[in-house]
Amino acid sequence: MVTLVQRTGASLGDRLPAPGWRTRFAPAPTGYLHLGHLVNALHVWGLARAFGGHVILRLEDHDRTRCRPEYETALLDDLEWLGFVPDHGDIAQFRLGATPGRQSDNGAAYDAALTRLGDMQRVYACTCSRRDILAIAGPTVAGEEAAYPGTCRHNRQSPDGTRARRVVLDDGEVRFEDLALGPQQQIPSHDCGDVLVRDRLGHPTYQFAVVVDDLKQGIDVVIRGEDLLASTGRQIMLAHSLGRGTPPLFYHHALIRHADGRKLSKAAHDTSLRELRASGADADSLIGEAAKRAGLLHAPDRLAASDVAQLFA
Ligand SMILES: [Zn+2]
Numbered sequence: 001m002v003t004l005v006q007r008t009g010a011s012l013g014d015r016l017p018a019p020g021w022r023t024r025f026a027p028a029p030t031g032y033l034h035l036g037h038l039v040n041a042l043h044v045w046g047l048a049r050a051f052g053g054h055v056i057l058r059l060e061d062h063d064r065t066r067c068r069p070e071y072e073t074a075l076l077d078d079l080e081w082l083g084f085v086p087d088h089g090d091i092a093q094f095r096l097g098a099t100p101g102r103q104s105d106n107g108a109a110y111d112a113a114l115t116r117l118g119d120m121q122r123v124y125a126c127t128c129s130r131r132d133i134l135a136i137a138g139p140t141v142a143g144e145e146a147a148y149p150g151t152c153r154h155n156r157q158s159p160d161g162t163r164a165r166r167v168v169l170d171d172g173e174v175r176f177e178d179l180a181l182g183p184q185q186q187i188p189s190h191d192c193g194d195v196l197v198r199d200r201l202g203h204p205t206y207q208f209a210v211v212v213d214d215l216k217q218g219i220d221v222v223i224r225g226e227d228l229l230a231s232t233g234r235q236i237m238l239a240h241s242l243g244r245g246t247p248p249l250f251y252h253h254a255l256i257r258h259a260d261g262r263k264l265s266k267a268a269h270d271t272s273l274r275e276l277r278a279s280g281a282d283a284d285s286l287i288g289e290a291a292k293r294a295g296l297l298h299a300p301d302r303l304a305a306s307d308v309a310q311l312f313a
Helices: 035-051 069-082 091-096 107-119 130-137 206-216 226-241 273-278 283-293 305-311
Strands: 022-025 054-057 123-125 165-167 174-178 182-186 195-198 221-225 249-253
Touching: 022 035, 022 221, 035 054, 035 069, 035 221, 035 249, 035 273, 035 283, 035 305, 069 091, 069 273, 069 283, 107 123, 107 195, 107 206, 174 226, 174 249, 182 226, 195 206, 195 226, 206 226, 221 226, 226 249, 273 283, 283 305
Parallel strands: 022 054, 221 249
Antiparallel strands: 123 165, 165 195, 174 182
């Protein structure tokens, strides 16, 4: 018997789409999964199982310079060990090779989307380095991004000079109702400027790939950590430019953090699920621990992946 944290307010079920809606669990195989990923899985599977959603497994391996096959194998092993079963994107199929759920197999979709935006005169080549952008945008507060100042939009570069491409973002505000955080308003043209959609190596960027994937896979609800909240307005704008009439709904959940406030990260080698498993932890205890640290349980009771709906029902 687990003790749930009580919540108030309008029922989440009333604000979600009709049963059959789709969400995704979309880790990047650039390191081992840690407790932060488990917290995201709890929200994705918990909300889907409680309110009639379907979970799609997507491997976000667009950044080919950082992805490694052993991370992908470990990620699939961890999910199976924990007991989280996707409704689309079978783990066994991922192990066999090509699936539409792997970004590296979706190059044609990103190219087609870029062509579509190019036909609308929204795409331009960008030769700016990060240093160039910082030099013009000025110093930024730690953790804040530098907005792209539009240098190459006004001074069109030869497309032969780089493979990097940006998409023109319209001025104006984007408003949306976050399912967890309430009403939001962002001005992407001010916050980030024109979005980099392809990097200088020719790889789609995260911002572009997720929008194309969410559109292609018919994702209705995006459930992710609040560190991505600031990306939402620009993603809604990009999706609109690509013909999406109604944007997906968003649910941004809190991240679990170190005692000093830093978020857990793969880069910092925070204790991975596989290390915890190797040191004797069992799956249900880890899930309960993650639920406790995410504020979904009062005490770290054991909890099976098949029972996470009760965290939200
Ligand atoms: Zn530029």
